Structures are given as structure tokens and as C-alpha cells.
Amino acid sequence: MAYISQIAFLLVLAVAGYLLSKRIGRIKKNIQLGKDIDRSDQKGERTKNMLLVAFGQKKMFKKVIPAFFHFLIYAGFLIINLEVLEFIIDGIAGTHRIFAPVLGDFYTVAINIFEFLAVAVLLACVVFLIRRNILGIKRFTTLAGWPKLDGNLILVIEIILMFAILTMNATDMLLQGNDPHYTQTGDFFFSSFLTPLFEGMSVSALHFVERFAWWFHIIGILGFALYVTYSKHLHIFMAFPNTYFARLVPKGQMKNMDEVTTEVKAMLGVGDAGSSEPPAEIARFGAKDANDLFWTDLMGAYACTECGRCTEQCPANITGKKLSPRKIMMDTRDRIEEIGLNLQAGKPSEDGKSLLGDYITAEEVNACTSCNACVEACPININPLDIILQMRRYMAMEESSSPQSWNSMFQNVETNFAPWKFPPTDRFNWADKVNN
Amino acid sequence: MSDKTYKVPTMQEMSAKGESPEVLFWVGCAGSFDDRYKAVTIAFTKILNEVGINFAVLGPEESCTGDPARRGGNEFLFQMQAMSNIQVLDGYNVKKIVTACPHCFNTLKNEYPELGGNYDVVHHSTFLQGLINDGKVTLKDGGEFKGKKITFHDSCYLGRANGVYEAPRDVIKALDAELVEMKRCKTKGLCCGAGGAQMFKDAEPGNKEINIERTEEALDTGAEVIAAGCPFCMTMMGDGVKNKEKEGSVKVLDLAELIAKNQGL
Numbered sequence: 001m002a003y004i005s006q007i008a009f010l011l012v013l014a015v016a017g018y019l020l021s022k023r024i025g026r027i028k029k030n031i032q033l034g035k036d037i038d039r040s041d042q043k044g045e046r047t048k049n050m051l052l053v054a055f056g057q058k059k060m061f062k063k064v065i066p067a068f069f070h071f072l073i074y075a076g077f078l079i080i081n082l083e084v085l086e087f088i089i090d091g092i093a094g095t096h097r098i099f100a101p102v103l104g105d106f107y108t109v110a111i112n113i114f115e116f117l118a119v120a121v122l123l124a125c126v127v128f129l130i131r132r133n134i135l136g137i138k139r140f141t142t143l144a145g146w147p148k149l150d151g152n153l154i155l156v157i158e159i160i161l162m163f164a165i166l167t168m169n170a171t172d173m174l175l176q177g178n179d180p181h182y183t184q185t186g187d188f189f190f191s192s193f194l195t196p197l198f199e200g201m202s203v204s205a206l207h208f209v210e211r212f213a214w215w216f217h218i219i220g221i222l223g224f225a226l227y228v229t230y231s232k233h234l235h236i237f238m239a240f241p242n243t244y245f246a247r248l249v250p251k252g253q254m255k256n257m258d259e260v261t262t263e264v265k266a267m268l269g270v271g272d273a274g275s276s277e278p279p280a281e282i283a284r285f286g287a288k289d290a291n292d293l294f295w296t297d298l299m300g301a302y303a304c305t306e307c308g309r310c311t312e313q314c315p316a317n318i319t320g321k322k323l324s325p326r327k328i329m330m331d332t333r334d335r336i337e338e339i340g341l342n343l344q345a346g347k348p349s350e351d352g353k354s355l356l357g358d359y360i361t362a363e364e365v366n367a368c369t370s371c372n373a374c375v376e377a378c379p380i381n382i383n384p385l386d387i388i389l390q391m392r393r394y395m396a397m398e399e400s401s402s403p404q405s406w407n408s409m410f411q412n413v414e415t416n417f418a419p420w421k422f423p424p425t426d427r428f429n430w431a432d433k434v435n436n
Numbered sequence: 437m438s439d440k441t442y443k444v445p446t447m448q449e450m451s452a453k454g455e456s457p458e459v460l461f462w463v464g465c466a467g468s469f470d471d472r473y474k475a476v477t478i479a480f481t482k483i484l485n486e487v488g489i490n491f492a493v494l495g496p497e498e499s500c501t502g503d504p505a506r507r508g509g510n511e512f513l514f515q516m517q518a519m520s521n522i523q524v525l526d527g528y529n530v531k532k533i534v535t536a537c538p539h540c541f542n543t544l545k546n547e548y549p550e551l552g553g554n555y556d557v558v559h560h561s562t563f564l565q566g567l568i569n570d571g572k573v574t575l576k577d578g579g580e581f582k583g584k585k586i587t588f589h590d591s592c593y594l595g596r597a598n599g600v601y602e603a604p605r606d607v608i609k610a611l612d613a614e615l616v617e618m619k620r621c622k623t624k625g626l627c628c629g630a631g632g633a634q635m636f637k638d639a640e641p642g643n644k645e646i647n648i649e650r651t652e653e654a655l656d657t658g659a660e661v662i663a664a665g666c667p668f669c670m671t672m673m674g675d676g677v678k679n680k681e682k683e684g685s686v687k688v689l690d691l692a693e694l695i696a697k698n699q700g701l
Contacts, residue, residue, distance in 0.1 A: 320641075370632030373596065408636075414516075
């Protein structure tokens with residue numbers, strides 16, 4: 001009989017582990033559908049960026065109020081999860097609060113710290129629900145459907161999980177005098193406010209509530225972990241690799257297309273055109289679909305938490321154009337998920353759809369001023385501009401579907417060596433005016 | 437005021453004489469062809485002459501860096517331009533380049549190295565700041581900008597793209613002017629609307645032109661001068677000021693023009 005709960009716990013753990021690892025494998029495969037790009041250099045600089053930007057939340061603090069509440073949830077998540085270790089050991093071994101006798105008074109201090117953080121997380125989640133739904137902040141009010149629900153669900157789930165911890169501790173304290181299985185731990189400050197709710201209950205009822213809260217919390221955490229992989233909330237993990245592998249070159253620098261360089265060199269007869277190797281098969285110039293992008297772009301799409309700071313700063317979006325850098329990232333994620341699902345189902349890789357066209361329109365891509373405001377604004381160094389520019393390359397080089405004025409500009413550069421239609425012989429005429 | 441004859445030596449002339457300049461002034465297409473920006477090219481040329489900088493231009497041998505083609509997606513055209521420019525620059529053994537265009541600056545500095553062109557490239561704001569710091573340009577006390585409110589509009593390709601925020605501001609402060617900041621400035625500066633090849637096409641449908649949004653913000657500071665360091669920003673802000681019918685009271689000037697005016701050039 002005593003083993004039943006242990007077996008049940010192991011089963012829960014195994015199912016959660018299986019589902020989670022399968023899902024993580026799927027995401028990894030999806031990201032690897034992207035084109036290769038080498039980001040194995042400058043490990044020191046990359047580690048520093050990850051520590052400052054992801055771990056240290058440096059860019060979040062450009063907006064102090066949300067940064068403060070976000071930090072509470074972040075710190076709470078990191079620290080409260082230490083307790084999950086005890087949950088797992090207790091669950092497997094059939095023990096109860098196995099660390100309490102080992103740590104003694106320190107255990108009481110630790111649990112009190114966890115409770116303090118639980119209350120802080122709870123408050124922060126309430127503040128965020130108010131910000132999202134009541135204050136009319138544009139970057140939230142512009143979300144609808146699943147992304148809006150997703151944002152609220154995460155906050156509600158976190159609030160419920162925090163209540164589960166406090167309920168569990170409150171009933172535990174009441175049981176400590178009545179059931180020898182419940183180790184004496186000393187008082188927990190915050191959950192003692194909840195004890196009046198349970199004081200009239202019988203020992204068996206208390207026992208039921210305490211166990212229910214315990215199971216609810218651990219299953220809740222495991223379920224939440226799985227949910228997160230389908231949600232924008234995945235940033236809690238992806239922020240780390242995304243900041244590590246982010247670009248380190250100046251923001252203004254566009255990535256050189258080496259496959260084009262080879263051809264241009266051959267055309268001009270310069271440089272190392274002597275390497276007589278036939279040019280590697282070039283799949284496509286620029287990006288039409290999500291898997292034409294680099295893996296770093298796809299990782300960025302999974303890291304995006306849809307906060308909308310990018311779109312809030314985008315000059316095109318501010319002035320009513322359709323372009324929204326946040327939508328670029330959300331569309332990229334939706335499309336690579338779709339491609340991944342097709343592959344999983346053994347469907348042909350071509351489903352007649354593509355990121356450019358079915359998700360993102362030319363109008364959006366053409367509206368970008370490449371000002372880098374979105375890149376600067378992203379708290380975890382996602383680069384929507386990189387995706388936009390790769391789509392422009394596809395439109396210009398594969399489809400010749402750039403706006404007519406751009407085609408004229410290209411022609412001017414080609415024939416007059418200036419984007420305007422002035423004869424190159426007039427280029428130096430300005431010098432005649434220097435002395436009068 | 438100065439009766440001096442300003443010289444504009446070309447690389448070709450210098451090379452024929454077996455000389456090489458300290459720095460190449462990359463004028464850019466806007467600086468060569470755009471009527472408004474030609475005045476900036478001339479102002480900067482006068483400063484270089486006054487200070488006695490050993491400089492040269494490419495003159496008719498200069499060609500578009502390829503920036504608008506690359507931003508528009510035409511990588512082939514960009515690389516063709518870049519490689520033929522690199523051939524010209526390397527042919528003259530150019531080491532140091534100064535330019536008054538942040539787009540040329542960004543492309544020459546960041547994007548030419550991958551195609552084999554390695555130069556020490558500075559934007560003219562940094563160059564002017566250097567001249568002031570080294571005492572080569574001493575700004576006149578009580579010049580025409582003393583105490584006047586000047587706001588600086590950050591060019592995206594100078595600011596966010598390359599992290600140059602302070603050099604242009606130092607130049608303005610050296611004029612004894614009152615530097616006033618717009619609500620969105622430096623890393624949060626709002627684009628004028630012309631970057632990323634937008635200069636060469638109409639904007640997509642929306643409810644406002646970006647340059648109007650930015651001009652309104654600049655006018656809100658109460659500045660008499662909107663200072664810029666980019667030919668595209670200059671056009672966009674100039675158009676914005678005209679649209680708001682403020683061209684009588686608010687001027688859009690480049691940093692080189694501010695200094696040239698102070699020096700009476």
C-alpha cells in the first residue's frame with residue numbers, strides 16, 4: 001500500500017520526462033532545419049553576453065517597473081525550484097521533507113525564503129495580469145487569440161502553483177503536531193496566514209489537502225514545463241542560448257553572402273577565382289520559407305516571448321504600417337512548427353505554403369527601414385531585422401519582385417554608379433562650387 | 437570671409453605627383469549629387485582646407501558603395517560595386533577614409549573587410565570631434581550658435597548600427613550651444629524613415645509619414661537648429677520642417693555646416 005504513491009510518482013515522472021524529451025528533441029530538430037551559420041567563435045565574449053543579458057537581465061532594466069516585477073518572478077522561479085529537488089526525492093523514497101532533519105534550523109529559514117519569493121511571484125503575476133488586461137498598454141492590447149490567452153494562462157498557472165505551495169505548507173504545519181510522519185520544521189511565516197482556513201479540519205481531511213497540494217504542485221510544475229515548450233514562455237530557457245549565440249558584430253553589418261562572392265569574383269576575374277571547384281549547389285538566394293533562414297533565426301523565434309518591445313519601437317509600426325517585428329518572429333515560429341509537424345507526419349516537405357507569402361507579406365518586408373530599433377529593444381538579443389533582410393534578398397534575387405522604384409534604383413547603381421539617375425561624369429561637379 | 441582658394445585634390449592628381457594623402461574624403465552619392473548635401477560636402481572641404489589636412493577625393497572615380505542595393509536585397513549588385521570600389525581604393529593604397537554619410541561609413545567600415553577591403557574608416561562627426569579636441573579647430577566664442585537650442589537627430593547607421601552617439605553631441609556642445617535632446621534619442625532614437633533603401637521608394641500605406649513623426653518630436657524640443665550627420669536624415673528632416681511650415685524659424689544643418697558657419701567659412 002505504502003508503495004502505491006511511490007510507484008504513481010515514478011510513473012508521473014517517467015511520463016513527464018518522456019513527453020518533455022520528445023518535445024525538446026522536436027524543437028531541436030526544427031531549429032536544425034535552418035541553414036548553418038558558425039557561431040563557435042569568441043566564447044568568452046558570448047559567455048559574458050549570456051551572463052549579463054540573460055542571467056543578469058541587463059536589457060530588461062531599460063523599463064524599470066516591469067523589470068522589477070519580472071525579476072521577482074525570475075528569481076522566484078530559479079530559487080523556489082530548488083525545492084523541487086526535495087519533492088522528487090520524497091516522491092521516489094516515500095519520505096516527507098527529507099531535508100528538514102538534515103538541515104535543521106536552516107531548513108526553516110530556506111522554506112521561509114521560498115515562501116517569501118512565492119508571495120512575491122504571486123504579487124508580480126497579479127501586477128502583470130493588470131498590465132496585460134486593464135492598463136491598455138499597446139504592446140499587450142494588440143495581441144489577440146492564442147497569444148493573448150497564452151500570456152494570461154502562464155500568469156494564472158503561476159499564481160495557482162504558488163497557492164499550492166502555501167496551502168501545502170499551511171496544512172503541513174497543522175499536521176506536525178498530529179501525525180508523526182510530518183517532521184517538525186518550525187513556523188513558516190507566510191503560510192501561517194492561511195492556517196485559519198484549515199484549523200477546523202480533521203486530521204484525515206488535513207492530510208488529504210496537504211497531499212493534494214503536494215501532488216498538485218509537482219504535477220503542476222511538470223505539466224507547466226511541458227506547456228512551456230508550446231508557449232511563448234519558452235524564453236525562460238531559450239534566452240540563454242539565444243544571448244550566447246547572438247551576433248557580436250556591429251548592428252549595421254549585414255551578413256555577407258559568400259556564395260555570391262564566389263560568383264562575383266569569377267565574373268570580375270579577381271581574387272581567388274582560381275579555385276576551380278564548381279560552386280556548391282545553392283539552394284536559394286535569400287529566404288522564402290522558414291527553413292531558408294539560419295538556425296539562429298529559428299532559435300530566436302523559439303526564444304521570443306512576444307513582449308512587443310520591438311514593435312513598440314519600430315518606426316514603420318508606429319506610423320501605422322503593417323510591419324511588426326514581433327509578428328515576424330511569431331510567424332517564423334508558427335511556420336517552422338508547421339514544417340516540423342509535416343516532417344513528423346511523413347508528409348512531403350513542400351506543402352505549397354511558405355513563410356513569405358502565407359505568413360509574412362511583401363508589404364511588411366518592404367516597410368522596414370533597417371534602423372535596428374527592434375534589435376536594440378529586444379531584451380534577449382533576438383534579431384527580426386536579419387529575417388526581413390533575407391526575405392528582401394529572396395525577393396530581389398529569386399523573384400525580381402522588389403518594388404518598382406527599387407528596381408529603378410538598382411538599375412541606376414548599375415549604369416550610373418549612383419542610386420539616382422545622374423551621369424557619372426557629373427559626380428565631381430560640386431568641386432566647382434567650393435570657391436564661389 | 438576668407439579669401440583663401442580652397443583646393444579639392446583628387447587621388448589621381450596626387451598619385452601622378454607621387455604623393456599620397458593622409459586621408460581620403462569619401463563624398464558619397466548624396467554628397468556629390470544632392471543639391472542640399474553638396475553644401476555639406478563643400479562645408480567639410482573648407483574645414484579640411486582651413487585646418488590644413490592633407491586629403492584627397494576620388495572625384496569622378498568614386499562610385500556608390502552599394503549600400504542601397506544591399507539593403508534592397510540585391511546582393512549581387514552590392515558585391516559588384518564593393519569589389520570594384522575596393523580595386524580603386526587599393527589601387528591608390530588608401531588607408532584612412534572619412535565620410536559624411538553614415539551609410540557609406542557603415543558599409544566601408546563593416547562590410548568591405550569581408551570582401552577584402554580593409555580601411556580605417558571614420559564618420560565626419562568623429563573626425564570633427566578629433567579636430568576640436570586636438571585644438572586644430574578652435575571655435576569662436578559667442579559664435580552665431582552661442583546659447584541657441586540645438587537638437588541632434590541620431591542617424592540609425594551612426595548610432596545604433598555603430599554605437600557613435602557622443603561625437604556629434606560633443607561637436608554641438610563645443611559651439612557653446614544648448615544641446616537639447618528629443619524624447620527618443622541615442623539608443624532609442626527614432627529613424628527618419630529613409631534607411632534600408634526607403635530613400636528610394638514611397639513608404640507603404642500607414643497613417644503617418646515617419647519623418648513627420650520625427651520632425652514633430654524635434655520641434656517639440658523648441659530647438660532652432662536640428663543638427664544631423666546623414667544626407668538621408670537631412671532630406672527627411674528638411675522635408676518635415678517644410679511640411680510643418682517652420683522653415684523660417686527652424687534650420688536643419690549638418691555638423692560640418694555648424695562648424696563652418698562658426699568659423700565664418
